[in-house]
Amino acid sequence: MSEKESIAVSVIIPVHNAAGYISDTLSTVLSQTLNDIEIIIVNDCSDDNTLEIVSxxxxxxxxxxxxxxxxxxxxxxxxxxxxxxxxxxxVIFLDDDDYVDNMMLERMYARASDIQADVVICRSQSFDPALQVYAPMPWSVRQELLPDLKFFSSQDIPSDFFRTFVWWPWDKLLRRQFITSHQLRFQEIRTTNDLFFVCAFMLMANRISVLNETLISHTINRSESLSATRAESHRCAVEALVALKAFICQQGMMEHRLRDYKNYVVVFLEWHLNTISGPAFHPFYQQVKEFVVALDAKSDDFYDEFIAAAHHRITTLSAEEYLFSLKDRVLKELEFFQARSSALQQEVETLTHSFAGQKDENAILHNQLHEIEERVTEQEQNIRQLTEALLNKSDFG
Structure with a gap:
């Protein structure tokens, strides 16, 4: 085996002004139980001391x-x-603030080697550094859309393919030769630069395998992250979708995946609309509206009523009307969760009272049981005394 072939996994980590946390990230990578790895850190012009730390x-x-x-x-x-x-x-592409289980690469590489997979996907969870809270991310792999197979291809997912996974790379172990043979590259745009690359790979992959183990924690809500500043690059989402559509057409997949693509576009772009604020919203809304209208989608194209409703909002409302609609939906959701919270609080109080009553009842039962045990003990003593008396009588009889 040559020197190059001896490396099982290349871990690629772009870093930019990550001095505050890159050491923690790298400590989880360096502690991997899989030995044959290389870690390639690409310092993207950091102006803090990130370069000094990684060097x-x-x-x-x-x-x-x-x-x-x-x-x-x-x-x-x-x-x-x-x-x-x-x-x-x-190869696997990590963010500079991801934290990985120390067996992540060993477990994923073992699965990949076992079935000669093109890609292995693991489960993930989010980590909020401000709250120090971990939370599961079940929507990153929608199990209900997957075939019940150890490995499969995109053709084995009959519908809603683009919402089966999330198109980020850090939970996916990818065969490098597959990438190079298909000349796949990440888009060089500020945000959403991974969507085209990962989605194109997955569309072409013949052996996809899901490992149902949570092996990576992805940091969210970091104020300086690119995802938190998408208003500065709001057009990137549409650029990624345009590139994806061109690829699907080039591969002759559009006839089979057109409905999937329409549903994904609506869901993906409405999420962007709902999470972008400030002066970028109005021009982005107009761009999104034109893009969604051009889909020429019909009511029966959508997989559920929620996507149909989102499509209707985007294609019929002005930017101002959409914002009012969003505010109304948020207020209704807030009312729902407040009512739900109140109901849950009442349920907690009821259970607390019930538990307190149960404790009192248990105390009474405990006392009664103690009294019964004492009476049983007393009766046993009486029986022993009577038995001894009878034996004594038989001895003198």
């Missing part, structure tokens, strides 16, 4: 390689740089 770690661990971009390329371009430098049989 110092590289001096102490030969598995780490640091690439220092001379110009700012963003996440997509930096991942491409890391991919070009990778030598592993498989």
């Amino acid at each position: 110092a770690l590289a001096e102490t661990d030969s598995r780490i390689r640091v690439i220092n971009n001379t110009t700012n390329l963003g996440g997509g371009g930096s991942r491409n740089i890391g991919l070009d430098a990778a030598t592993g049989e498989y």
